[in-house]
Amino acid sequence: VMAFMGAMGSGDMDAMSALMADDMVWQNEGDARLPWIGRWEGKETIFGFLGTFSQNVQTTLWETEDAFASGDTVAVFGRMKTKLTTSGIETEPFYFALRAKVRDRQVVLWNWFEDSFAVSQAYHGA
Secondary structure (H helix, E strand, O other), rough: HHHHHHHHHHOOOHHHHHHHEEEEEEEEEOOOOOOOOEEEEEEHHHHHHHHHHHHEEEEEEEEEEEEEOOEEEEEEEEEEEEEEOOOOOEEOOOOEEEEEEEEEEEEEEEEEOHHHHHHHHHHOOO
16 A cells, blocks of 8 residues: 555556556545545546546645554555645645555555545635
8 A cells, every 4th residue: 555655656657557456446535526536446447537636636745644554454644735726725734544455465445535625625716
């Protein structure tokens, strides 16, 4: 999971793809008015969603504070800030949480939680 986060942060799509199961599910919880909130299944669909995300969001702060693993499940917690390209507004720092599952050294579930209210306000220019 940490290798996947590193590949994502550096924009290494080949490394990301190698670390993703073909049937991976990416689930973002939060304000459905944001185009990246929802459920995506399969690599091709996930890469399409990530294109939309990267066109709209620039991560300006990333701090992993805690990471725990139990069996095939990993939990990661930290703080981040984002700048929304649609409005040019940057959020204040907020906490994120991730629940991920791994099978055969590949990510099969990426369940993301963030302060989507703050992100949505910035996205919509509020």
